[in-house]
C-alpha cells in the first residue's frame with residue numbers, strides 16, 4: 001500500500017486516540033466525583049433523614065424522606081456504573097481502536113461514508129459522528145458479509161443497499177498500525193492466517209476481527225427458535241457461539257441480562273477455557289454449567305448419580321467384564337425416542353392403575369397408608385392429567401394432616417414431651433408464644449376498644465385468659481413441630497414413590513410390554529432390568545437413567561420450569577440424547593436454543609445426529625422454527641493435519657482445510673512402553689524448543705492417563721500436569737489428558753499416547769481417535785508399541801511421515 005495511504009491512516013488513528021484519551025481524562029474526575037458522592041450519601045444516610053414515628057403524619061414524612069434519599073443514592077450509583085462502563089470500554093479501545101474499515105456509498109446519497117469497526121462504539125463530542133462503530137451494529141455486518149461491490153445490510157427499519165468501495169483490515173498495537181490489508185474476496189486471509197498461526201492458550205480468544213461470513217450468520221441469527229450448527233472439528237462453533245452471546249447482549253441490552261443466558265458445556269475445564277472471551281469483549285459472562293450439575297440438582301440427594309465420565313470410562317475399558325453388552329444396549333435404548341414414548345405410555349397406564357405411594361408414618365404409626373392414597377388417587381376424575389390428580393391428592397393429604405394434627409394434641413406423648421422439654425427448647429417455644437402473646441394482646445386491646453365504641457359486648461370466645469391458653473398453645477406447638485417434616489415432605493411430593501415407579505418398569509419383559517405398549521425391546525432386556533434394579537437398590541442411578549427418571553418424575557408430578565432464561569446454548573450438542581433435549585426444552589420454556597456440535601465427534605452412547613433430516617432435533621420445536629447452519633472450513637489445525645484427520649472419518653469428505661501449512665502428522669513405532677515414553681519425552685523437549693508451549697499427551701481413557709503420567713514421570717518427565725474430571729482449569733505446559741476431557745479444547749501439539757488396534761479398533765472408537773487428533777493446531781504425533789489402529793492403516797501413506 002502506498003506510503004501516503006499509511007500516513008493518512010496513522011494520522012487518523014492518532015486523532016482518534018487523542019480524542020479517546022481526552023474523553024478518558026474527562027471521565028475520570030466525573031467517575032471519582034460520583035463515586036465519592038455515593039459513598040458520602042451512604043455514610044450520611046441516616047443523618048439526612050429524621051426518623052419520627054410519633055404520629056401517622058410524622059411517620060409518613062419519615063417514610064418519604066427515606067425513599068427520596070434512597071432514590072438520590074441509587075441515581076448516583078447508576079450514574080457511576082454507567083460512566084465506569086464507558087470508561088472501561090474507552091480504555092479497551094485505546095491501544096487498538098479498530099480492526100476494520102469499509103467505505104460504503106448508500107444508494108441515493110452522493111458521498112460514501114467511512115465506517116471504522118472496533119470492539120465498541122466511540123462517538124465524537126458532537127454526539128453524532130461515529131469515530132468507531134461497534135462490530136455488532138447493523139452496518140458493521142457489511143464488513144463480515146460482503147466484499148467490495150454491491151452490498152446490503154438489514155436495519156430495524158428495513159434493508160439498506162449501496163456500494164462497498166473499500167474494505168480494509170488493520171493490525172494495530174499500542175496506537176501503531178503494524179499492518180494493513182485491503183481485502184477483496186473474503187475477510188482478508190492474511191489477517192486470519194496470522195491469527196491462526198499463533199500459539200494455543202489456556203484461554204480461548206475472541207475472533208471479532210476475523211469472523212467469517214458463515215459464522216456471522218450464526219452470530220446474528222435472530223429468527224430461529226432453535227439454531228443448529230453442525231460444524232467440523234475446529235470450524236469455530238464455540239467461537240461463534242460466544243460472539244453470538246456478545247451480540248445478543250448488545251442488541252437486546254435493555255431487555256437481556258447475561259444471567260438470562262446459559263451455556264451447557266461438556267466439562268468443567270471447558271468452562272474455564274471459554275470464560276475470558278466475553279469479558280475481553282466488555283460483556284459479562286453468561287451462566288455456565290454442565291448437564292451433570294443440572295441433573296444432580298433436580299434429582300436431589302435421594303439418589304447418587306453416576307457421572308457421564310464414569311459412564312464413558314466404563315464403555316471404553318470394561319469390554320471384558322460380564323454383561324458389558326447388556327449395559328451398552330441399555331444405554332442406547334434408554335437414550336432413544338422409543339423409550340421416551342414408552343414412558344409416556346407408562347404414564348397413561350399409571351393414570352388407570354399401578355401408582356405407587358409412600359405411606360406417611362409418625363412415631364411408628366401409620367398415619368395415612370399407601371393404600372389409602374391409592375384409593376383416594378383413583379377416586380379422582382380419570383380424565384384429569386396425572387399431575388393434576390397428584391396436586392389434588394397433595395391438597396387432600398395436607399388437609400388430612402391438619403385434622404390429624406388437631407387430634408394428636410390430646411395424645412399422651414404430647415404431655416410427656418411437655419414435661420421433658422429441655423430449657424433451650426422451652427425457651428424457643430416460649431419465645432414463639434411470647435410473639436403470639438403480643439398478637440393476642442393487640443387483638444385483646446382492639447376487641448376492648450371495639451366493645452367500647454360499638455357499645456356491643458363481644459362473644460364468649462374473647463373471654464379467655466391468656467395464661468389458661470398457655471398449656472394449650474404449648475401442646476399445639478409441640479405437635480406442630482412434630483408434623484412439620486410431614487407437611488414439608490407432602491409439599492415436596494415425597495409421598496410419590498418415583499423410585500418404585502421407575503424400578504417397576506424393569507420387573508420383567510411381559511409387564512414392561514404391557515405397561516408401555518412397547519413392541520421391540522433390546523435383546524438382553526432381562527440383564528438390563530437386573531442391572532438397573534440392582535443399581536437403584538443401592539440408591540444409585542446410572543447416567544443413562546438420569547434423564548428418563550426425571551422425565552417420568554415430571555410426567556407424574558408436573559413440569560418444573562425456569563422462565564428467567566431466554567437463551568440456552570448447548571456446546572458439543574451431539575453428545576446429548578433426544579431425551580435430554582426434550583428435557584431442556586421443557587425446563588426452559590421461554591428460551592431460544594442454539595445447539596452446536598459435530599457428529600464426527602459423537603463419542604458418547606446417547607449421541608444425536610444434528611444434521612440429518614430425520615434428526616429428532618428438527619422435531620423439537622418443529623421444522624418451521626428450526627434453522628441448520630453447516631460449517632465445513634476447519635480453522636484450528638494446519639492443512640496437513642486436517643487432510644489426515646478428515647480421512648480418519650468415514651464421511652469427512654466435506655471438511656475443507658484452511659490454507660495454513662505445517663508438518664505432516666508423524667507416526668512413530670517403538671518397541672515397548674519404556675522406549676515409547678523415552679521417545680515421547682525427547683519429542684516433547686524438541687517441540688518446546690520450537691516454541692510450542694501448550695502440548696497434550698492424549699490418552700484414550702482416564703485409566704490410561706494415570707498410567708502414562710506415572711510412567712513418563714518416572715522417566716524424568718518434568719512439570720507434567722495430569723488432567724482429570726475434577727480439574728477445573730489448566731495452565732499452558734505439558735498435560736496428560738483423556739480424550740473425552742479434551743473436547744472443545746486445543747493445543748499447539750498433540751501426542752497420541754498409544755494408537756494401537758486395542759485402543760482404537762472398534763467402530764465407536766474411530767470418532768474418539770478423530771476427536772483426539774483434531775485437538776492439534778500445529779503438530780500431531782501418534783505412537784504405537786505394536787500395530788497401528790485399523791483406522792490409520794487404511795490411510796494413504798502420503799498423508800503422514802513415519803519414524804522408528
Ligand SMILES: Nc1ncnc2c1ncn2[C@@H]1O[C@H](COP(=O)(O)OP(=O)(O)OP(=O)(O)O)[C@@H](O)[C@H]1O
Pocket residue numbers: 192195196205207210211212215231232233234235236237238239240598635636743744745746774
Ligand atoms: N473466524 C475466525 N477467526 C480466527 N480464528 C478462528 C475463527 N474461527 C475459528 N477460529 C479459531 O479456530 C479454533 C477452533 O475454534 P473453535 O474451538 O471455536 O472450534 P469448534 O468448532 O468449537 O471446534 P471443536 O468442535 O473441535 O471443539 C480456535 O482457535 C479459534 O480461535
